[in-house]
Amino acid sequence: MKSEPDVYSIDDLRRDGTTCWDGVRNYQARNFLRGMRVGDLALFYHSNAKPPGVAGVCRVVREAYPDPTAWDPSDGHYDPRSTPGRPLWDMVDVAFEEAFAAPVPLEALKAEPRLQGMVLLSGKAMRLSVQPVAKQHFDRIVRLGRAG
DNA sequence: GCCAACGTTGGC
DNA sequence: GCCAACGTTGGC
Numbered sequence: 001m002k003s004e005p006d007v008y009s010i011d012d013l014r015r016d017g018t019t020c021w022d023g024v025r026n027y028q029a030r031n032f033l034r035g036m037r038v039g040d041l042a043l044f045y046h047s048n049a050k051p052p053g054v055a056g057v058c059r060v061v062r063e064a065y066p067d068p069t070a071w072d073p074s075d076g077h078y079d080p081r082s083t084p085g086r087p088l089w090d091m092v093d094v095a096f097e098e099a100f101a102a103p104v105p106l107e108a109l110k111a112e113p114r115l116q117g118m119v120l121l122s123g124k125a126m127r128l129s130v131q132p133v134a135k136q137h138f139d140r141i142v143r144l145g146r147a148g
Numbered sequence: 149g150c151c152a153a154c155g156t157t158g159g160c
Numbered sequence: 161g162c163c164a165a166c167g168t169t170g171g172c
Binding site: 004009025026048051052053106126127128129 | 168170171
Binding site for chain 2: 126
């Protein structure tokens with residue numbers, strides 16, 4: 001799950017404990033959100049950061065439900081096609097799980113042979129703010145992150 | 149700021 | 161259904 005740290009970082013999540021992952025406005029990303037189950041773990045990725053990379057781990061604590069920011073005209077992600085009666089966009093709630101000793105920079109992910117084939121590194125979904133991660137890739141990144 | 153790689157929109 | 165124009169993402 002990607003977030004720009006200037007907007008919302010892993011440290012913000014540590015402070016808040018949990019947060020609503022709102023603002024997703026891409027159908028494919030939304031569908032991945034809908035596939036999440038309570039207890040699922042997710043990598044928290046800092047995009048548009050210096051450097052970009054995986055900053056930690058969060059955990060799904062509430063499954064997909066309507067994203068109210070979509071029908072708030074004052075919200076930057078307002079989408080008038082979504083209404084309370086017919087919601088178009090969903091969000092999940094996630095809880096802080098851990099912040100890595102040192103974020104794993106994108107450059108390091110690219111350089112790791114065992115991570116080749118990750119959606120994040122290549123393929124159609126690489127730009128999505130919510131995307132799937134294979135378990136072996138997830139585990140490898142967590143190991144790298146904990147090592148610092 | 150640039151730009152590649154997408155997705156979305158809307159005319160036809 | 162096609163496709164041009166436009167918007168977005170996000171690394172660099």
